[in-house]
Amino acid sequence: MTENLSPYPADDAAALSSGLTSNPAAEGAPFGPPIPPGRLPFSKPAIWGFVISCVSLFVFGFIGGLGVVISARGFRAARLGTARGRGLAIAGMIIGMVGFLYYAINLIVHRL
Numbered sequence: 350m351t352e353n354l355s356p357y358p359a360d361d362a363a364a365l366s367s368g369l370t371s372n373p374a375a376e377g378a379p380f381g382p383p384i385p386p387g388r389l390p391f392s393k394p395a396i397w398g399f400v401i402s403c404v405s406l407f408v409f410g411f412i413g414g415l416g417v418v419i420s421a422r423g424f425r426a427a428r429l430g431t432a433r434g435r436g437l438a439i440a441g442m443i444i445g446m447v448g449f450l451y452y453a454i455n456l457i458v459h460r461l
Contacts, residue, residue, distance in 0.1 A: 395423025410452025416445030
């Protein structure tokens with residue numbers, strides 16, 4: 350009688366040697382974890398408002414106000430439950446306001 354040296358039980362070792370597997374990828378299933386069906390998309394205004402606000406810190410300070418307005422629209426969408434990105438919208442509003450205030454204060458101080 351032969352001894353089973355496989356780390357799998359006897360019936361699993363026979364299934365593996367015959368090519369039968371329970372691998373979902375082998376059956377045509379996609380790789381990675383399953384995506385929940387009810388997951389909302391990110392709010393595009395929240396993303397764009399955050400990006401514009403960050404750019405206002407380094408390039409054009411006056412566009413920080415535009416970043417605040419666009420982030421506020423993204424925040425409203427997240428608050429109503431039609432999209433995700435509430436935290437991103439809040440960060441965009443804060444960063445945009447800081448960039449705009451820094452620009453405005455520099456403009457006033459250097460003109461006096």
